[in-house]
Amino acid sequence: MSVCTSPSDEGLTRRLIELTEAGLPLVADPWAWLADELGIDVDATLALLQRLQADGAIRRIAAIPNHYRLGYRHNGMTVWDVDDGEIARLGALIGAQPFVSHCYRRPRQEGWPYNLFAMVHGRDASDIEAYRNQIRALLGGACRANEMLVSSRILKKTGLRLAGQRRA
Template structure:
């Protein structure tokens, strides 16, 4: 199994790359469309253009410009980590608050770390990590190694107990009122491992990472697999039905797209009403992620929500609306990120995981 050559390089926020870029109404409508569900058809930009009253050529050119200006991070398949059997969780660590960059560099080197942030809390480093199904170390062993390497004072494992929402769309045309309003509540999502085969793995390797911004973006992957593009698209549709593929969509650089703040609202709620409350929280348009996670003696919050806004005040408005409108909430804290150490899409079925375990644990 070869190591993928599509490895994403994490970008650390800077003043230069972090500033919002002016966008016209057509850009915003296009970005809303691209974040929704990229059509699984041979010429998806033509279909998007037809929906927006634009030519295929204009949609391709605008999308390419938004990528080059680092507003759109990538257009990519979004595969389900748990469906492929990867063990994953959110982790909160207490590292030296005066020198967090050293621990961050160590944590970021693990190929299963897709997000890593410094947040305003005693537990100051928050990262998501995944390990392969056949990992020799497993999640616990991996975290033990990372704790030793980073000299973290404490690590809190915060796996998902219930997933209520994971949908990273930024409402480009919505105002604060719309972001702080509730939509339709839906039941918790499926998060269990699903069956898959070797051809599924080949499809993942061929399609993961950034799709080219060209009129026929699926053709190179079909050529790599040696199958007609219609066969690839049919297979991707089947992977969606089998819950392996969530969707194909554009992922944005939040700050460059105008969303300069994100607040992690953590909630202590009536333990008898966790599912009911989680479903209601997830319905708010400004919430991208909503989970139930375990509690500890020094961590009382059962529900986690991620709010994204154009300012801290907008994030607060979203979380305040939830606190006002959803009954059963006992306490809330809001953790804001001050530094983004890493943010990438996870790449599956590469040699990188095994190489990390050999390097740091000799297994």
């Protein structure tokens, strides 16, 4: 990755990540706010963000709604036992569903045969059960077994935070 070109650029990049990892403030011009916090102009700020995106350090810049505040208070991690040779195709199919927020392949473990994981969210328990049934129908005979793990309480919910972490 070629995000940083000098030690000062590395510090600026790290500061930008620290300022944005929890989201941008709701202000009239978030780019001007960010530029002011970084001590550089808006064009340089946007160029740095574009470089981070081009290098793959960030995927996108977008508004992320809080689904709990929008009434989606139920979620379930559906887990599926599917053929390993079909998982790429099936994972793409399930991940493309509008009600699936996360879709992963994970290794099977002893006593845990599931290798495809898909998170669904709904307004009530019947919503997430209906989504599970839709996934089951899409997988058809490729699904050998499945479960749904539902949350009983949120203990922590954040994205990766780099602020305050020490480098190894």
